[in-house]
Amino acid sequence: MTGAVDAGAPGDGSAEPEPVEAEPVSRDAALIMERCDELATLSSNPEHLERLHLSREHAAANALVGEWMRQAGLSTWQDAAGNQCARLEGSSPDLPALLLGSHIDTVPDAGRYDGMLGVLLAIAVAGRIHSSGRALPFALEVVAFSDEEGTRFGTALLGSRALAGAWDDALFELTDADGITLFEAMQDFGLDPARLPGAARRRESLVGYLEAHIEQGPILEDLGKSLAAVTSIAGARRFSLTMTGKAGHAGGTPFEKRRDALVGASELVVAVEALSREYGTIGTVGRLQAFPGGVNVIPGRVDFSLDLRAEHDADRDTCLRRIRETAEDICARRGLSFESTEIYTAPAVRCDPGLRAAIESGIRSTGDAAPVAFHSRAGHDGVAISSVTDFAMLFIRCAGGISHHPDESVIEADVAVALDAFEAAVWAVAAGYTG
Amino acid sequence: MTGAVDAGAPGDGSAEPEPVEAEPVSRDAALIMERCDELATLSSNPEHLERLHLSREHAAANALVGEWMRQAGLSTWQDAAGNQCARLEGSSPDLPALLLGSHIDTVPDAGRYDGMLGVLLAIAVAGRIHSSGRALPFALEVVAFSDEEGTRFGTALLGSRALAGAWDDALFELTDADGITLFEAMQDFGLDPARLPGAARRRESLVGYLEAHIEQGPILEDLGKSLAAVTSIAGARRFSLTMTGKAGHAGGTPFEKRRDALVGASELVVAVEALSREYGTIGTVGRLQAFPGGVNVIPGRVDFSLDLRAEHDADRDTCLRRIRETAEDICARRGLSFESTEIYTAPAVRCDPGLRAAIESGIRSTGDAAPVAFHSRAGHDGVAISSVTDFAMLFIRCAGGISHHPDESVIEADVAVALDAFEAAVWAVAAGYTG
Numbered sequence: 001m002t003g004a005v006d007a008g009a010p011g012d013g014s015a016e017p018e019p020v021e022a023e024p025v026s027r028d029a030a031l032i033m034e035r036c037d038e039l040a041t042l043s044s045n046p047e048h049l050e051r052l053h054l055s056r057e058h059a060a061a062n063a064l065v066g067e068w069m070r071q072a073g074l075s076t077w078q079d080a081a082g083n084q085c086a087r088l089e090g091s092s093p094d095l096p097a098l099l100l101g102s103h104i105d106t107v108p109d110a111g112r113y114d115g116m117l118g119v120l121l122a123i124a125v126a127g128r129i130h131s132s133g134r135a136l137p138f139a140l141e142v143v144a145f146s147d148e149e150g151t152r153f154g155t156a157l158l159g160s161r162a163l164a165g166a167w168d169d170a171l172f173e174l175t176d177a178d179g180i181t182l183f184e185a186m187q188d189f190g191l192d193p194a195r196l197p198g199a200a201r202r203r204e205s206l207v208g209y210l211e212a213h214i215e216q217g218p219i220l221e222d223l224g225k226s227l228a229a230v231t232s233i234a235g236a237r238r239f240s241l242t243m244t245g246k247a248g249h250a251g252g253t254p255f256e257k258r259r260d261a262l263v264g265a266s267e268l269v270v271a272v273e274a275l276s277r278e279y280g281t282i283g284t285v286g287r288l289q290a291f292p293g294g295v296n297v298i299p300g301r302v303d304f305s306l307d308l309r310a311e312h313d314a315d316r317d318t319c320l321r322r323i324r325e326t327a328e329d330i331c332a333r334r335g336l337s338f339e340s341t342e343i344y345t346a347p348a349v350r351c352d353p354g355l356r357a358a359i360e361s362g363i364r365s366t367g368d369a370a371p372v373a374f375h376s377r378a379g380h381d382g383v384a385i386s387s388v389t390d391f392a393m394l395f396i397r398c399a400g401g402i403s404h405h406p407d408e409s410v411i412e413a414d415v416a417v418a419l420d421a422f423e424a425a426v427w428a429v430a431a432g433y434t435g
Numbered sequence: 436m437t438g439a440v441d442a443g444a445p446g447d448g449s450a451e452p453e454p455v456e457a458e459p460v461s462r463d464a465a466l467i468m469e470r471c472d473e474l475a476t477l478s479s480n481p482e483h484l485e486r487l488h489l490s491r492e493h494a495a496a497n498a499l500v501g502e503w504m505r506q507a508g509l510s511t512w513q514d515a516a517g518n519q520c521a522r523l524e525g526s527s528p529d530l531p532a533l534l535l536g537s538h539i540d541t542v543p544d545a546g547r548y549d550g551m552l553g554v555l556l557a558i559a560v561a562g563r564i565h566s567s568g569r570a571l572p573f574a575l576e577v578v579a580f581s582d583e584e585g586t587r588f589g590t591a592l593l594g595s596r597a598l599a600g601a602w603d604d605a606l607f608e609l610t611d612a613d614g615i616t617l618f619e620a621m622q623d624f625g626l627d628p629a630r631l632p633g634a635a636r637r638r639e640s641l642v643g644y645l646e647a648h649i650e651q652g653p654i655l656e657d658l659g660k661s662l663a664a665v666t667s668i669a670g671a672r673r674f675s676l677t678m679t680g681k682a683g684h685a686g687g688t689p690f691e692k693r694r695d696a697l698v699g700a701s702e703l704v705v706a707v708e709a710l711s712r713e714y715g716t717i718g719t720v721g722r723l724q725a726f727p728g729g730v731n732v733i734p735g736r737v738d739f740s741l742d743l744r745a746e747h748d749a750d751r752d753t754c755l756r757r758i759r760e761t762a763e764d765i766c767a768r769r770g771l772s773f774e775s776t777e778i779y780t781a782p783a784v785r786c787d788p789g790l791r792a793a794i795e796s797g798i799r800s801t802g803d804a805a806p807v808a809f810h811s812r813a814g815h816d817g818v819a820i821s822s823v824t825d826f827a828m829l830f831i832r833c834a835g836g837i838s839h840h841p842d843e844s845v846i847e848a849d850v851a852v853a854l855d856a857f858e859a860a861v862w863a864v865a866a867g868y869t870g
Contacts, residue, residue, distance in 0.1 A: 250717065252652035255712055269701035294586055309685075
């Protein structure tokens with residue numbers, strides 16, 4: 001195991017552990033931090049970070065990540081779904097591959113670590129293993145998934161679904177805010193939609209999937225720890241909602257004649273919070289816009305979204321039923337109608353116990369004798385990948401639990417121990433690998 | 436008085452009264468209906484009617500309306516604010532002018548009568564008076580105001596304010612949704628902002644202002660009448676509001692750590708309705724959008740609007756104070772901040788009793804022995820014009836009180852009596868005119 005034992009104690013805040021090898025641990029972490037900054041400049045918006053699936057910036061990010069992959073000694077390709085991939089052969093050619101990775105798309109007005117940090121950690125681990133001259137008993141592949149957030153087409157995990165072979169051709173008909181279909185966007189990006197099935201991997205060609213990711217929550221910070229293993233990913237369901245009433249003149253139309261879609265939708269937004277708290281779920285309305293949108297026009301339609309997740313699918317679905325009943329009550333009272341389209345659904349998925357043990361072994365190797373493990377309320381590529389191979393995840397502390405925001409941050413010392421732990425986890429998988 | 440006495444009884448639903456002159460009344464009304472349809476094709480959106488201030492479609496509408504003005508025998512010009520103007524001289528040149536008019540801009544997804552019908556009625560009245568060969572003791576001018584709705588720049592009555600000399604150069608800095616300033620938009624339209632003061636009219640050059648407009652409310656329909664006089668225009672105040680919290684990951688952030696701007700704004704939207712009902716005012720949130728707008732991102736900011744109007748300014752201002760207190764309570768409870776910018780304010784303004792009497796005389800001439808009169812909850816160009824000359828208004832029944840919606844409609848028979856009444860009102864002003 002190279003480098004891993006040289007890290008500072010986890011959470012000690014030091015970015016400069018004593019160098020005991022020619023290449024100090026902190027140099028790798030510093031490079032990862034610099035690369036996160038560099039990727040953050042590839043944005044469609046000069047004022048904040050927004051990098052959408054199949055955009056010009058996505059192409060630039062794939063090119064840049066591909067270059068870093070080759071510098072790490074890997075061979076590279078872009079697959080038929082726009083995922084940027086790389087491979088380091090194992091002790092013989094054509095062995096099944098352990099996948100490491102995360103995603104390089106972002107939410108609007110994003111932070112620079114969600115997804116990107118996991119991709120860069122994966123490249124750095126592969127680079128260290130390549131440099132070590134020690135061969136693994138399997139191939140190592142790195143994937144930078146093209147779409148995890150679902151920002152552009154409203155449906156998440158498009159990159160990992162393609163790789164998992166869990167593709168539905170109906171997805172090609174998804175449209176973005178400009179009415180461009182996913183099919184057209186793929187063509188514009190230089191991809192042939194007809195070849196998308198070629199991105200799918202066979203189960204027998206894979207050893208498993210490991211992902212490192214910022215926690216996006218406050219638990220590690222509250223515990224004073226740098227790293228955790230993930231037990232499972234909460235089940236999430238997402239809906240595109242529309243409440244429809246009738247537009248009218250804001251001055252001329254008395255309240256008793258109004259069918260104001262925005263007042264109705266607002267009642268539902270408030271109810272989503274109250275019901276989510278009641279049922280121990282997490283419900284969020286992230287997107288909402290009133291139409292036609294004139295200052296002096298009663299809104300005739302509101303388009304909004306609902307994201308609902310819980311550790312247990314049953315709690316989530318009970319809460320959803322109550323939200324639907326509330327929407328029906330509001331509509332009956334206000335002369336409105338309500339439509340709901342499920343745009344994403346994922347059951348709660350469990351990390352593989354063996355791979356999770358390898359992650360915990362990796363954490364222990366950095367000096368944390370009793371690694372914590374907890375479930376992820378956020379969705380990750382592992383949800384899609386679980387349909388084709390086993391997976392596990394390493395969580396990294398982020399400040400204040402803040403994510404999906406420009407203030408999202410990690411400290412370099414945590415990145416340094418995460419890199420050591422992630423590399424050690426790969427060697428732990430190798431140690432237990434029986435082919 | 437030409438034509439006026441030939442109209443069918445008001446509200447009899449007949450579009451074909453017996454022709455007793457060479458030019459039947461219904462032919463004028465039918466032409467106005469056709470022209471409303473033709474203007475409705477000048478839209479920035481192929482699917483619905485939206486014609487913004489200083490847009491390409493605005494230029495096309497000015498050209499078309501100008502052509503119709505010339506066909507009616509008027510001389511035409513576009514003033515320094517983009518208002519399309521026309522003039523018919525009176526018994527001698529350079530007499531003060533009675534203005535007739537309305538606006539030709541629209542809300543988003545608009546109906547085809549709000550504003551446009553008043554412009555076309557004014558042209559038809561001027562055309563009839565020109566054809567009659569009888570000179571008025573004043574000049575008659577027709578104005579198609581460039582901006583009444585405020586759709587593009589968020590601030591209403593830009594055209595009529597310029598004509599009234601009630602211009603504030605700070606208005607040049609207003610921006611549209613694309614960040615284009617009003618100053619730049621005027622230049623793009625071929626107007627010189629430096630010459631805008633030239634659009635202002637002197638009080639002594641004006642006799643008054645008369646406007647015909649659809650009611651945009653249900654009162655006339657409920658009464659079974661075609662026409663009404665307006666007593667006053669309700670005072671309105673409009674605000675641009677922002678509620679700010681903190682964006683974050685929808686999965687990772689527990690409720691106790693959230694500062695969700697959308698749940699806060701939604702509580703306020705519901706409160707605006709409740710408080711407006713309590714204080715007898717009309718409050719509307721017409722525009723609302725959550726940012727950054729990701730399905731899986733807690734909204735960190737919500738931009739929305741408030742339009743508040745009442746017959747009595749004091750009721751409106753009391754209601755506004757309660758809305759502000761409620762916003763402060765919500766923000767304190769949820770860790771949010773709140774900003775409010777007043778983008779438009781107008782006190783309640785009264786129609787001139789003498790001009791209103793002329794309108795009522797015009798209505799009586801069409802067979803309605805007891806014209807009704809009530810106040811307008813909607814704002815109109817008369818609010819701005821009142822600062823330079825007296826005004827009065829004629830209301831025309833519209834179906835279901837629906838306005839600011841594609842379903843907005845009027846019947847041709849009501850347009851026929853409105854035309855007769857409006858023409859008769861001009862002659863009534865002339866009869867009482869003492870120079």
